[in-house]
Amino acid sequence: MDQPASFVALPSQDQNRGSTLRTPDSLFRLLVESVRDYAIFVLAPDGRVATWNAGAERIKGFSAGEIIGKHFSIFYPPEEIAAGKCSFALATATRDGRFQEEGWRVRQDGSRFWASVTITMLRQDGALVGFAKVTRDLTERKYAEEQARRFRLLVESVKDYAIFILLPDGRVSTWNVGAQRIKGYEADEIIGKHFSVFYPPEDVEAGKCDFELDIATREGRFEEEGWRVRKDGSRFWANVTITALRDSRAVLVGFAKVTRDLTARREAEELRRTLAVQSAAYAEKARTQEFQERFLAILGHDLRNPLASIDMGTGLLRQRIADPTAQRILRRMSSSSVRMTRMINQILDLTRTRLSTGLEVDRQAADLREAMATVVDELRAAHPTRTIELRCPPLPGTWDLDRFEQVFSNLIGNAVVHGDPDAPVAIDAVVDSATVRIGVHNTGAPIPAHLQATLFDPFRRGERESRTLKTAGLGLGLYISREVVNAHGGQLSVESDAKHGTTFRMLLPLNWKPAENDREA
Numbered sequence: 001m002d003q004p005a006s007f008v009a010l011p012s013q014d015q016n017r018g019s020t021l022r023t024p025d026s027l028f029r030l031l032v033e034s035v036r037d038y039a040i041f042v043l044a045p046d047g048r049v050a051t052w053n054a055g056a057e058r059i060k061g062f063s064a065g066e067i068i069g070k071h072f073s074i075f076y077p078p079e080e081i082a083a084g085k086c087s088f089a090l091a092t093a094t095r096d097g098r099f100q101e102e103g104w105r106v107r108q109d110g111s112r113f114w115a116s117v118t119i120t121m122l123r124q125d126g127a128l129v130g131f132a133k134v135t136r137d138l139t140e141r142k143y144a145e146e147q148a149r150r151f152r153l154l155v156e157s158v159k160d161y162a163i164f165i166l167l168p169d170g171r172v173s174t175w176n177v178g179a180q181r182i183k184g185y186e187a188d189e190i191i192g193k194h195f196s197v198f199y200p201p202e203d204v205e206a207g208k209c210d211f212e213l214d215i216a217t218r219e220g221r222f223e224e225e226g227w228r229v230r231k232d233g234s235r236f237w238a239n240v241t242i243t244a245l246r247d248s249r250a251v252l253v254g255f256a257k258v259t260r261d262l263t264a265r266r267e268a269e270e271l272r273r274t275l276a277v278q279s280a281a282y283a284e285k286a287r288t289q290e291f292q293e294r295f296l297a298i299l300g301h302d303l304r305n306p307l308a309s310i311d312m313g314t315g316l317l318r319q320r321i322a323d324p325t326a327q328r329i330l331r332r333m334s335s336s337s338v339r340m341t342r343m344i345n346q347i348l349d350l351t352r353t354r355l356s357t358g359l360e361v362d363r364q365a366a367d368l369r370e371a372m373a374t375v376v377d378e379l380r381a382a383h384p385t386r387t388i389e390l391r392c393p394p395l396p397g398t399w400d401l402d403r404f405e406q407v408f409s410n411l412i413g414n415a416v417v418h419g420d421p422d423a424p425v426a427i428d429a430v431v432d433s434a435t436v437r438i439g440v441h442n443t444g445a446p447i448p449a450h451l452q453a454t455l456f457d458p459f460r461r462g463e464r465e466s467r468t469l470k471t472a473g474l475g476l477g478l479y480i481s482r483e484v485v486n487a488h489g490g491q492l493s494v495e496s497d498a499k500h501g502t503t504f505r506m507l508l509p510l511n512w513k514p515a516e517n518d519r520e521a
Contacts, residue, residue, distance in 0.1 A: 036054050036055045036058050037055055037136065038055045038059075038134055038135065038136050039053065039055050039056035039058075039059045039060055039133075039134070039135035039136075040053050040055060040056065040132070040133075040134050040135075041053060041056050041132075041133055042122070042130050042131065042132055042133070043072055043090075043119075043130055043131040043132075043133055044130050045128050045129065045130055045131075046071075047071050047072050047073065047086060047090055047131075048069055048070060048071055048072070049067050049068050049069065049070055049071075049072055050068065050130060051068070052064035052067055052068055056135070059107075059113070059115075059135060059136075059137045060075060060105075060107050060108060060135075061107040061108030061109055062108045066108070071086075072086065072133065073086040074106075075105050075106055075135075076105065076106065077104055077105075077106055077112065080103070080104075089101075089117075089119055090119065090131065092119075093119040093120065093121045093131055094121055094128065097120070097121050098118065098119070098120050098121070099117075099118070099119040100116075100117065100118045100119075101116075101117055102114065102115065102116050102117070102138065103115065103117070105117070105135070113137050113139040114137070114138045114139045114141075114142035114143075115135050115136065115137060115138060116135070116136045116138050117133070117134070117135050118133070118134045118135075119131050119132070119133050120132045120133075120134075159177050159178045159181050160178055160260065161176075161178045161182075161258055161259065161260050162176065162178045162179035162181075162182045162183055162257075162258070162259040162260075163176050163178060163179065163256070163257075163258050164176060164179050164256075164257055165245070165254050165255070165256060165257070166195055166213075166242075166254055166255040166256075166257055167254050168252050168253070168254055168255075169194075170194050170195050170196065170209060170210075170213055170255075171192055171193065171194055171195070172190050172191050172192065172193055172194075172195055173191060173192075173254065174191070175187040175190060175191055179259070182230075182236070182238075182259060182260075182261045183198060183228075183230055183231060183259075184230045184231030184232055185231050189231075194209075195209065195257065196209040197229075198228050198229055198259075199228065199229060200227055200228075200229055200235065203226070203227075212224075212240075212242055213242065213255065215242075216242040216243065216244045216255055217244055217252060220243065220244050221241065221242070221243050221244070222240075222241070222242040223239075223240065223241045223242075224239075224240055225237065225238065225239050225240070225262065226238065226240070228240070228259065236261050236262075236263045237261070237262050237263045237265075237266040238259050238260060238261060238262060239259070239260045239262050240257070240258070240259050241257070241258045241259075242255050242256070242257050243255060243256045243257075243258075307337050307340055307341050307344070308341075310333065310337045311334060311337045311338070311341070314330045314333045314334045314337065315334065317330050318330045318331070318334070359480075359483045359484065359487050361400040361403055361484065361487045361488065362400045362402070362403075363398040363399060363400055363488070364398060364399070364400070364401070365396070365397075365398055366396075366397070366398070366399050366401050367394050367395055367396050368395035368396075368397060368399050368401070368404060368436065368508075369392050369393070369394055369395045369429070370401060371399070371401045371404040371405045371408055372390060372392055372404075372408050372412075372427060372429070372438075373390065373392075374405060375405055375408040375409045375412055375413075376388050376390050376408075376412065376427065378409075379409075379412055379413060379416055383416050385421070386416055386421065386424075386425065387423075387424035387425070388412065388416065388424065388425045388427070389424050389425065389426045389427065390427045391426070391427065391428045391429070392427065392428070392429035392438075393429065393431060395429060395431055395436055397436070397508075397510050399488065400484070400487075400488070403484045403487075404484065406480065406481065406484065407480075407481040407484050407485065407506075408427075408440075410477040410478065410480075410481050411440045411481060411504050412425060412427060412440055414477070414478075415440055415441070415442035415502070415504075416442075418442065418444060418445070418502075419442025419443060419444045419501075419502070420442065420443045420444035423442070423443040423444070425440070425441070425442045426439075426440075426441045426442075427439070427440050427441075428441070431510075433510070434509060434510055434511065435507060435508065435509055435510060436506075436507075436508040436510060437505070437506070437507055437508075438505070438506040438508070439503050439504070439505050439506075440503065440504045440506075441501060441502070441503040442501055442502055443501040443502075444501060444502070445498075446496040446497050446498050446501070446502055447494065447496040447502055452494060452496060455478055455494055456478050456479055456481075456482045456492070457479060458476055458479040485506055485508065488508055488509075488512065489508070489509045489512030489513075490506060490507050490508040490509060490512075491506070491507045492504065492505070492506050492507075493505050
């Protein structure tokens with residue numbers, strides 16, 4: 001128990017006026033009366049105010065004349081008076097020699113302030129003569145502590161942000177709920193560890209952690225967006241702010257680090273960018289398709305019609321003019337017209353295959369042998385010195401005969417043009433219950449191996465064809481042939497070497513039905 005303070009009787013203020021300050025008691029009274037940061041006064045044993053100083057007047061608002069003689073309960077809130085707080089304080093000071101607490105007190109104007117209060121028992125010759133009461137206004141400190149408490153509570157309860165403090169060397173010293181949710185660590189797992197644990201290995205190796213703290217130290221703040229690592233090793237896209245913390249002497253005491261998980265936002269932005277790119281691509285595709293449709297219209301009408309007129313005119317002139325030179329010129333004109341018409345038709349087919357509609361086929365019940373026989377007869381007439389052997393049984397099914405005439409004209413025509421002129425061109429067909437297998441074979445120089453892989457690509461021509469540009473086409477014949485076979489559910493392939501010659505093989509299903517989204521005329 002604290003020892004009770006001794007009490008020295010002080011002369012009254014009236015007695016002291018005009019006297020010479022020579023005694024320690026006078027100096028002590030002057031000290032007490034001059035202090036402004038503390039309310040220092042004496043209470044009579046019954047709790048009435050006996051003395052008053054400048055600090056008491058400044059803190060509590062009462063002048064000496066207004067307060068001396070009144071009970072000190074006037075400084076307490078009503079609820080504490082009703083609870084007997086004043087009697088309890090004096091009883092404790094009397095029993096223990098001293099009573100101390102912090103609590104709310106009331107000024108003369110009714111406003112409240114947070115006070116540190118000490119009441120000390122005063123005795124003289126062993127008898128209780130009063131109490132010394134010292135009160136200090138701690139309202140500003142209380143508000144600061146309350147604000148700090150609320151801020152700490154706020155930080156600790158925020159779930160959308162990881163908010164924590166780093167020591168100057170980068171070790172974690174505080175942790176909040178948001179940090180635990182975003183990064184996956186419990187407080188006891190991460191406090192004391194270096195914050196580099198949140199960074200990808202490549203960033204740690206590049207010295208990024210030291211760089212960020214250095215920037216924050218020099219400039220006061222560092223901010224960026226980048227990849228960070230959770231406890232489970234998964235990565236997330238984060239917005240990170242590091243702020244330097246300094247004391248009143250500008251000494252660095254640590255860093256405040258705020259991290260926000262922006263992974264969802266980044267994914268949404270990437271999705272928007274992807275959709276924008278796709279939208280632009282669709283728009284470009286629509287413009288391209290519109291151009292292609294116009295191009296098809298020009299090819300199909302504006303170019304083919306004049307060629308038909310030229311072909312008809314040359315035919316009429318060949319019937320009426322007997323001059324050999326004129327006949328030779330007209331044959332060349334007619335041949336050129338036919339070749340140009342064939343090129344236009346091939347370009348139309350190529351363009352259709354590149355459109356969403358695909359190559360148009362008109363499948364009808366027919367005998368595929370008829371298309372082969374027609375083409376063979378035409379080529380025998382055009383090349384009377386060549387031997388073309390057709391070994392083919394009837395091939396009933398559903399076929400587009402016009403399209404297959406294109407295919408056979410291309411395959412058999414190539415065999416005639418590029419094969420050994422002294423050897424026959426052979427066309428063999430075999431049929432079973434499910435498929436038709438057709439082979440077009442010629443001997444002679446093989447197709448170079450480096451060309452075979454791209455032989456069916458558009459605008460591809462063989463080396464010999466490239467050297468004979470007067471008769472060369474666009475390099476679309478084999479491409480269109482494959483598309484026609486594909487449109488019937490089949491396959492077209494080639495085998496070519498010096499020993500066995502060249503064979504184009506066609507495999508066609510007899511009972512194949514196109515999918516619902518396949519376009520047929």
